[in-house]
Amino acid sequence: MLVTRRTQMSKKKEPHLNPEQESTENTAPQEATETSAENVVDSAESDTIAESPESIQAALEAEVAALQDQLLRNQAELQNFKRRMTEERIRDRVLANVELVRALLTPLDDFERGLLSEADNEQVKPHLKGFAMIRNSIIEVLKSQGLEEVEARDRPFDPKVHQAVATEKQPDIEPGKVTEVYQKGYLFKDRLIRPAMVKVSE
Template sequence: MKDEKLTQDISPQQAEENMETADQQAEAAQEETGQIDWQQEAENYKAQAEELNNRLLRAMADMDNMRRRLRKEQEDLAKYASQKVVEELLPVLDNFERALSADKESMTVDSLLTGVDMVYRQMVQVFEKEGLAPIPAKGHPFDPHVHQAVMQASEPDVESGVVIEEFQKGYLFKDRVIRPAMVKVNA
């Protein structure tokens, strides 16, 4: 009833004007709301960008720290790489010191040679344990990858290309030649 009374009291022209005003107010409210949504969305994107930027900076700092730590570890590894071998050679050094400090008057040549032989075998064991191995030479075919020919000879009873004499031992460290054997090869 009230609605009928309201519509009767207002002229059609006034009702149309009121409708236009209401539409304009609704559009203004929508624009305002849309603007607020746009501003809110812009602020959200800005916050996300800042968060991503902070995460990127932290990740870059972590990467720099990791590089520094890795470089330090590599330097330490290179610096102390031979520590294990040195520790294993210390007993050999101790035995040499004992031999040198032994009573010279009571020492015989045989006891000295026995002591030197024991120290030599101990040192060879340390090197073998670390992966050092002698290169077989005498009686083996000449291999330019592991042998260095310094002389040639002609012996009729030995096959051609076979090592007949070794002047200096060669050594392999694991799978790498660290010193080729100096040899005489039969021509």
């Protein structure tokens, strides 16, 4: 009985596959391989498109343009810095000269007052000529450096350059004119360093 069953089991046939099923099973691995290969090709083509010569050139041109723009900005900043430094040095020199010139005005005023007060003294007249020459030489040197005397006498009063310290009524003079100068005013390089002290008609 056992022999018969074993014989029957041994005689059982393996499941039979029709040609279509065999074809499907045989082609499935091949299709998977082809699909994988196509994906690799597509990925490679995508990378090639992303790194095409045109895109690389465009990226390089953009980078060059950015660098050129930054270079121009740096050059402009450098020029502005140099200009500011030059202007500051000039301003510092001018300010230093202004203080020096302003300090010299008081001795010049003393020279002028001394020359006027002793003009009638015959004994000192020869010395006054020498003092006048020294004063005039100093004035000429200062004028060559930018000193200008403020015009005042017989001029309309200008509060920008004149300082009224007295007024007077004169029928033959129109109001608002400078009739007398007590102390000369000066400009240095077009900058007022001392206003003229004047008397003004009412």
